[in-house]
Amino acid sequence: MKSKIREVLSKHGRLPVDIATLSDSDDLHAAGLTSFASVELMMALEEAFDIEYPNQMMNRRHFSSVTAIENALMKIRQDMAA
Amino acid sequence: MSKRSTVGRLAETDALTLFPEGMAKGNSKAARHAERVLLQTVRSEICKVAAAHAAHVDEDARFPVEAFAALKKAGLLGIMVPSELGGMEAPIRVIAEICSLLAQNCSSTGMCYAMHQIKASSLVMHAMDDEWHRGFMRRMVAEQLLLGSATTEGGGVGGDLRTSNCGIDAQGSVFALRKEGCLISYGIQADAILITARRTPESPPSDQVMAVMTRDQYTLELTQVWNTLGMRGTCSNNFTFEGAAPVEQVIPASFADIAAQSMLAYAHILWAATWYGIAANAVYRAETFVHAEARRRPGTVPPGAMRLAELLNSLQQFRALILASIDRYERAKGDPDELSSISFVVALNGTKVSASEAACDIIQHAFLICGIHGYRNDSPHSLGRHLRDAMSSRIMINNDRILGNVSNLLSVYKHNPSLAA
Numbered sequence: 238m239k240s241k242i243r244e245v246l247s248k249h250g251r252l253p254v255d256i257a258t259l260s261d262s263d264d265l266h267a268a269g270l271t272s273f274a275s276v277e278l279m280m281a282l283e284e285a286f287d288i289e290y291p292n293q294m295m296n297r298r299h300f301s302s303v304t305a306i307e308n309a310l311m312k313i314r315q316d317m318a319a
Numbered sequence: 320m321s322k323r324s325t326v327g328r329l330a331e332t333d334a335l336t337l338f339p340e341g342m343a344k345g346n347s348k349a350a351r352h353a354e355r356v357l358l359q360t361v362r363s364e365i366c367k368v369a370a371a372h373a374a375h376v377d378e379d380a381r382f383p384v385e386a387f388a389a390l391k392k393a394g395l396l397g398i399m400v401p402s403e404l405g406g407m408e409a410p411i412r413v414i415a416e417i418c419s420l421l422a423q424n425c426s427s428t429g430m431c432y433a434m435h436q437i438k439a440s441s442l443v444m445h446a447m448d449d450e451w452h453r454g455f456m457r458r459m460v461a462e463q464l465l466l467g468s469a470t471t472e473g474g475g476v477g478g479d480l481r482t483s484n485c486g487i488d489a490q491g492s493v494f495a496l497r498k499e500g501c502l503i504s505y506g507i508q509a510d511a512i513l514i515t516a517r518r519t520p521e522s523p524p525s526d527q528v529m530a531v532m533t534r535d536q537y538t539l540e541l542t543q544v545w546n547t548l549g550m551r552g553t554c555s556n557n558f559t560f561e562g563a564a565p566v567e568q569v570i571p572a573s574f575a576d577i578a579a580q581s582m583l584a585y586a587h588i589l590w591a592a593t594w595y596g597i598a599a600n601a602v603y604r605a606e607t608f609v610h611a612e613a614r615r616r617p618g619t620v621p622p623g624a625m626r627l628a629e630l631l632n633s634l635q636q637f638r639a640l641i642l643a644s645i646d647r648y649e650r651a652k653g654d655p656d657e658l659s660s661i662s663f664v665v666a667l668n669g670t671k672v673s674a675s676e677a678a679c680d681i682i683q684h685a686f687l688i689c690g691i692h693g694y695r696n697d698s699p700h701s702l703g704r705h706l707r708d709a710m711s712s713r714i715m716i717n718n719d720r721i722l723g724n725v726s727n728l729l730s731v732y733k734h735n736p737s738l739a740a
Contacts, residue, residue, distance in 0.1 A: 253523045266575055269523030272481070273724075279731050292733060295661040297579065 241285060242306050249281040250274055261303040275300045282306065288313045354413055357398070361417050365389045366424045373425035376552035377704050380545060382508050383552050386421070386428040387465065395432075397460035399439045404453060405460040411585065412645050415592035422596025423603075426708035427552025429596050433589035434504055434553070437582060438466035438513045441529060444581040445572040452570065455511075455531055467509030469560055473500020476524075478716060481578060483527050486520030489566050496530070497561045504555040506539055514560060515574050527574035530564065537562025549707030550715075579659040584648040586716075587667045591641050591674035594712045598681040601705045602627075602634050605685040608692060608700045623688035630684050637677040644670040661732045668721045675712035682706045 239261060247256045250265070251274035259268055270278075278300065279290055288310065299309040369386040376383045390396060399414060400406025414436050422429025439459065446452035458464060470480040485498045496516055503512060511533045518526050543557035570577065605627055612621035647666055651657040682705050686693045693702040 266573070267518070267522070267526045269525055271525045273727055276727055276731055283731070290731060292662050292735065293656070293660065295731065296656045297575070297659040298656055 238307055238310065239303055242282070242303055242310075245278065245281045245285050246303070246306075249278045251277070259303070261307075263302060265300060265302055266297065270300065272297075282310065286310055286314075288317060291316070353407065354409070357395070357407070357409070357413070358416060358420070360393050361395070361420050365393060365395070366420055369421055369428045370424035373428075373704070376425060376427050377549075377708075380547075380551035380554065382505050382554045383425055383428040383431065384508075386425060387431070387508070390432065391463040391465075394460070394463065396435060396463045396465060397439075397456075399436055399443050400456045400460050401443065401447070404456045406456070411588060411648060415588055415641065415645065418589050418592040419596035419599065422593040423600040425552070426593070426597050426704070427550055429593040430550055430553050430590075431505055433593045434468060435466050437585045437589055438468050440581045440585040441513060441570065441577050442531070445577050446570050449567075449571050451565075451567040452531065455568075462510070464510040465505070465508060467503050467506050467512040469498060469501045469503045469506075469512050469514040469558075471500075471502045472498055478720070480515065481527070481575070482524045483515055483517045484524065486517035486522060487528060487530065487566075487569060488520055492565055492567075493563055494530070494566050494569070495563045496532075497559070499559045500542065500557060501560055502555050502557050503539070503560070504553045506556055506558055507554065510534055512537065512560070518573075525575070528569050529574045529577055530569045532562050532564050532568065536564045548710060549704070550711040576655070576659075579664070580655055581658075583664065583667050584644075584651075584658070587671040587674075588641065588644050588648060590712070590715070591644065591670055594674055594678035594709060595637055595641055597705050597709050598637060598678045599634060601682040601685040601702055602630055604693070604700045604702060604705075605630060605688040608689045623690075626684060626688050630681060630688070633677065633681050633684065637674065637681065640670060640673055640677070661728050662735065665725055665728060665732060665734075668725050671716065672718045672721055675709075675715075675718060678709040678712050679706070682709050 243256050246252065246265075250256065250270055252259075252265070253269040259265070275297075279295065283289055290309075290313065294309055294313060299305055365386060368389045369383060372383060372385045375381070395417065397405070398407040398409040401408045418429050418433045418436075420429075421432050442452055442456055442459075446456075459466075471478050472482075472484055474484045476482050476484055483498075485496060488495045496514065498514060498516065501514075503509070506512065511531055513529055513531055515527050515529050517524065518528050538561050539558040540561070541556055541558055545551070545553070545555045547555075605623065609621050609623045609627050612623065644667065647663070651663055657663055682702060686702055686706070689698075689700040689702060692698040692700040695701055696703055
């Protein structure tokens with residue numbers, strides 16, 4: 238899952254640095270992820286993982302790192318399955 | 320130019336009040352009493368001073384020094400600071416009411432007070448765990464410090480406050496900072512400036528922090544004078560800012576969090592309250608015009624009365640918008656996820672756009688009622704300054720920029736149709 242997230246990040250995150258230089262826990266906002274890019278990223282993640290972000294998950298924290306994105310995606314999948 | 324204002328009808332101020340008594344039900348009796356005394360001081364003393372100098376502030380494009388001397392004397396600059404640091408811990412609705420009352424008498428005073436309190440909110444909401452900033456907040460109360468803001472920048476950044484070119488250049492325990500082309504309202508008069516910059520000169524433009532720098536720690540080189548259509552007393556000149564300060568003066572929270580979790584709400588709500596004040600005074604002038612007409616021709620309803628009925632509806636909607644936004648903020652406060660959520664951003668940006676449009680529309684409508692007496696600069700029903708001042712509202716953070724940012728979010732956002740949500 239993480240490698241797919243990284244792939245989406247490199248295509249849609251508009252990061253000024255190579256995603257490969259960041260660890261899973263590195264702060265993406267500090268690395269230059271803007272709020273504009275996070276919306277594009279969100280759409281790309283919805284497409285790639287066939288999920289839909291509920292409004293309450295659309296916040297900064299859920300896009301703060303690769304791990305945070307993964308946790309959010311797993312939570313969304315769980316909620317969708319429930 | 321007219322000196323008539325809310326001061327002239329103290330007994331009726333409830334009609335122009337954002338918050339009728341009783342709205343502060345959750346507060347203790349003592350806190351409610353303190354709020355009442357505070358607002359009475361604003362109405363009976365400070366508004367008089369603001370009204371007496373409003374025309375000169377506008378004509379000379381000068382800072383409302385008299386009103387701010389009165390605000391400082393009454394201790395009103397530090398009221399947001401928590402009680403543990405010597406402040407009054409005034410909630411946003413009280414601050415909003417003061418902005419509105421001041422703006423009913425002098426728009427520039429209301430706006431400067433709003434901008435000062437928006438800066439205070441950054442400290443109160445994000446720096447309570449930090450020793451240096453706690454000491455600074457104590458000073459804010461004791462010395463009644465006026466806070467300015469340097470969030471804009473030249474070099475293509477402009478008003479995009481979430482981007483910085485300059486960076487905090489830390490050398491050991493001290494940092495240096497030079498920011499070019501930044502618009503700083505009442506920059507000369509401010510006792511301290513809260514300034515944004517990249518975390519380090521090498522950080523990406525969106526990785527920002529905010530630092531508090533006191534006037535002895537920086538110099539301001541004037542690059543462009545504020546000579547505008549309205550809001551002339553905010554003295555929002557352009558400067559090159561250059562200074563140095565201990566690194567502990569950088570607020571620990573990232574500016575992204577400050578912007579999302581407190582600045583967005585405080586700025587849009589307090590600006591809206593200020594514009595409400597300008598609009599409310601325009602309505603007051605239209606109302607007194609209709610009253611005078613009615614007395615002149617007993618037995619006939621003045622032609623402006625029907626428009627006044629419409630105008631009061633618009634003002635009521637405007638007030639409801641602000642109250643709903645304050646309620647929304649109060650419910651979200653303390654929940655960083657909710658404060659940084661898309662739905663909150665969409666709602667508060669909507670408040671700004673709607674409030675700025677309401678203010679301009681209401682004043683134009685009041686013009687139709689007052690006719691030539693509103694158009695004149697020397698009549699008690701004069702509305703020229705109101706309109707000029709209120710016209711800043713649509714472009715102070717341009718509505719098009721805000722709608723553009725919101726529309727970017729709408730590709731994923733799903734609005735909640737619930738009336739109760």
